[in-house]
Amino acid sequence: MVKVSCLPADDGTCGWYQLSKGRVVKPAHAGHGHARWVIVGAGYTGLAAARQLAEHFPSDSIVLLDAQEVGYGTSGRNAGFAIDLPHDIGAEDYIGDIATAKTVMRLNVTGQSYLKALVEQFDIDCQMKHCGKYQAAVEPRGIAVLDAYRRGLDKLDQPYEMLGAEALAGKIGTRFYRQALFTPGTSLIQPSALVKGLADCLPANVTLYENTAITDVEYGDKTVLKHAGGSITADKVILTNNAFGMSFGFLKGRMLPVFTYASLTRPLDEAEQARLGGAPYWGVIPADPFGTTVRRTPDNRILIRNSFSFNPDGRAKQKYLDRFGPRHRDAFERRFPMLAGLPFEYTWGGALAMSRNHQGFFGELRRNVYGALCCNGLGVTRGTATGKLMADWLAGQQSDLIDFVLRAAGPSANPPRPLVGVGVNLNLKWGQYRAGLEG
Numbered sequence: 337m338v339k340v341s342c343l344p345a346d347d348g349t350c351g352w353y354q355l356s357k358g359r360v361v362k363p364a365h366a367g368h369g370h371a372r373w374v375i376v377g378a379g380y381t382g383l384a385a386a387r388q389l390a391e392h393f394p395s396d397s398i399v400l401l402d403a404q405e406v407g408y409g410t411s412g413r414n415a416g417f418a419i420d421l422p423h424d425i426g427a428e429d430y431i432g433d434i435a436t437a438k439t440v441m442r443l444n445v446t447g448q449s450y451l452k453a454l455v456e457q458f459d460i461d462c463q464m465k466h467c468g469k470y471q472a473a474v475e476p477r478g479i480a481v482l483d484a485y486r487r488g489l490d491k492l493d494q495p496y497e498m499l500g501a502e503a504l505a506g507k508i509g510t511r512f513y514r515q516a517l518f519t520p521g522t523s524l525i526q527p528s529a530l531v532k533g534l535a536d537c538l539p540a541n542v543t544l545y546e547n548t549a550i551t552d553v554e555y556g557d558k559t560v561l562k563h564a565g566g567s568i569t570a571d572k573v574i575l576t577n578n579a580f581g582m583s584f585g586f587l588k589g590r591m592l593p594v595f596t597y598a599s600l601t602r603p604l605d606e607a608e609q610a611r612l613g614g615a616p617y618w619g620v621i622p623a624d625p626f627g628t629t630v631r632r633t634p635d636n637r638i639l640i641r642n643s644f645s646f647n648p649d650g651r652a653k654q655k656y657l658d659r660f661g662p663r664h665r666d667a668f669e670r671r672f673p674m675l676a677g678l679p680f681e682y683t684w685g686g687a688l689a690m691s692r693n694h695q696g697f698f699g700e701l702r703r704n705v706y707g708a709l710c711c712n713g714l715g716v717t718r719g720t721a722t723g724k725l726m727a728d729w730l731a732g733q734q735s736d737l738i739d740f741v742l743r744a745a746g747p748s749a750n751p752p753r754p755l756v757g758v759g760v761n762l763n764l765k766w767g768q769y770r771a772g773l774e775g
Contacts, residue, residue, distance in 0.1 A: 338553045338585040344403045345651040346413070351600035351682030353412050355635075356529035357461060359536055361405050365545040366565040371399040374561060374570035376550060376584070377577030378402035379411030380715050381708050383534045384450065384723030385574055390539035392731035398542045399568060401561075403549035403580075406535040410578065411715060412528030413686025415598065415629045415641050417469060417619055418448050418716045420521035421494060423485075425625055426694065430481070431488030438492065439740050444714070446737065447721030448523060451530070460533030463617075463634045468520040470620045472504065472513040474773040478623030482517045495520060508632070509614035512671040516620070524619050524631065527716065553584055559705060572730070575707040576723060578689035578715075579650050586701045590747035591710050592690040592760060593650040597657065598641035599664040599680040600633075609636060611674040626767035627774030628667045637681075638672065640664045642775055643768065645685075646760040648753075652685050660685075667775065688713045691747030698722055698741040706730065710747050 373389055375382045378400050386400045402409070422440040424432040431437045455464050473479045482498070489496050497518040505511040507518075535544060554560040559573045575581045579593040604612065612632075620630045631639040643660035647653060661683050669676055689710045696710040696718070708722040722741060729738050750756040768775055 338555070340551050340553065340583045342580060342583045342649045342651070343549045344409055344580065346404065346409050346686070347652040347654070347657060347684050349657070349682055350408070350413050350528065350684040350686070351598075352416070352526055352528035353408050354682060356407060356412075356526060356532055359532050362544045362546045364547045364565055365401070365563060365568060368566045368569075370569045372396040372571045373398045373574065374559070374568055374572075375400045375574045375576055376561070377575065377580070378406050378535060378544060378546070379409065379531065379576065380719035381711070381723035382574075382576035383531065383538070384447075384720045385576055385708065385726050386538060386542045388724045388727030389730070390542050392727060394541060396541065399570070400538070400542055400544045401548045401550065402544070402546050405546050406544070407528040407532040410687045411531045411719075413598075413684060414527050414715060415619070415631065415639065416525045416527045417621065418451060418523040418525055419469070419714070420444050420448055420717070421489075421519055427488070428484060429488030429491070430485040431492055434491055439737070441492070443721050443737055443740070444717040446724070447717035447719070450720055450724055451716070452523065454534060454537070455530070458533065458537040460530060460537070462530035462533055463524070463526040464530070465524045465617055465634065467522075467524060467617060467619070468518055469522040469524075470499070470504065470508065470516040470518050470618065471623055472516040472620050473623035474512065474514055478627070478774050479515050481623040482515055486517055489519070505614070507614055508618050508620060509612040509674075510671045513620075522619065524617065525716070526633070555585075555702060555705065557704070571704065573705045574726060575701065575705070575709060578709055578711065579687065581707055581709045586707060587697055587709065587747055589750045589752070589756075590691060592692070592750065592756075593647050594688045594690050594760070594764070595645045595647050595652070595656065595685045596641060596688060597643045597660040597664070597683070597685045598639055599661065599668075599683040601638045601678050602681045604636040604638070604675070604678070608675055608678065612672065622771070622774045624771040624774045626771040630671065638668065638675070638678070640668050642667055644764045646757060646764060647687070648757060650687055656685060657683055663775075670773075692750060693745065693748040695745050695747055696722070697746045698726065698744060
């Protein structure tokens with residue numbers, strides 16, 4: 337018996353969730369049941385795995401569980417970038433080995449294309465815009481990063497455009513940045529709306545249970561997943577719950593639950609839109625990984641995302657919302673003096689499952705238990721792709737992409753507690769300080 341020690345507990349102030357279309361929440365599981373397949377975690381990875389399994393095994397019963405409501409947790413809290421390109425922050429040119437980078441890009445595009453097709457097929461209203469992204473810099477160190485990334489994109493033979501301060505201001509309104517690199521392949525989304533939409537068009541042989549937190553697990557030839565209202569016995573289990581996979585007894589001490597934080601303004605009125613100028617929607621990611629991400633959404637709001645905390649139990653903490661809200665205000669005012677005082681309507685946190693070596697896990701955890709875990713901040717595209725590939729692999733399919741994710745080294749071991757907490761927190765503080773004006 338494994339007692340699940342950590343359960344999700346996200347804050348209730350996520351703007352994406354609050355602003356996305358309401359839906360009928362599926363009931364929690366009750367009683368004692370059985371299923372051929374049980375998938376734990378109804379984010380991008382779990383939704384993709386459930387859908388693809390249903391296509392491979394149309395006669396099998398497939399159960400998809402989530403501890404909270406779909407779209408309320410991690411998958412609905414990111415900045416909404418579905419990115420196609422590789423971005424290896426450990427490599428000098430952010431590309432690294434070209435053969436690996438090309439495969440990573442194919443993996444990302446697999447997830448991105450799958451989402452695009454589903455949004456079109458089921459007419460999911462999630463503000464999906466295929467408008468690319470800007471990676472922008474203020475300080476010399478950030479400009480050097482853009483130059484290195486440009487050289488990497490040249491080797492990868494991918495299109496881009498370098499923009500100076502005035503050209504960029506014409507696109508996004510603000511003259512805060514000195515230089516930017518535009519890449520056209522990114523799609524922008526309203527993440528909570530997308531996840532809700534994906535959950536509401538699952539195949540008929542997939543049963544979704546929300547607000548069903550697993551509290552105990554018995555592993556054996558079959559796996560018994562216990563919760564407050566009963567249990568489910570599964571022939572095969574797939575864990576797609578990222579860092580919470582550690583609470584299920586796997587990859588312990590190999591994943592890092594790191595939270596990042598965002599604020600979203602009220603909609604800009606017509607006069608404010610005119611003062612800002614630029615395109616009606618866009619997305620900017622910082623040259624420095626610890627800098628500030630900014631978006632203008634199709635409903636004319638401004639998103640600011642920065643700041644990090646290490647939450648070992650994977651649960652939200654109000655103290656960090658209180659601490660980082662002022663940072664969002666400062667980042668907003670520096671970028672948008674023409675919109676000074678524009679109030680934030682929402683401020684929230686969301687978890688990332690990170691590993692020290694930036695590797696995820698894909699494969700068998702034990703007999704009849706499988707995992708696609710640790711997306712390292714790329715849950716939209718990478719999570720979708722690995723969920724789909726997991727189902728393909730379990731259906732007996734073979735491909736070079738499946739071989740690639742199976743061969744991955746997996747998350748490396750963390751130092752023991754309390755050293756890991758001290759180390760991660762120092763690294764986060766130093767990174768945010770070093771980001772300078774880009775924070």
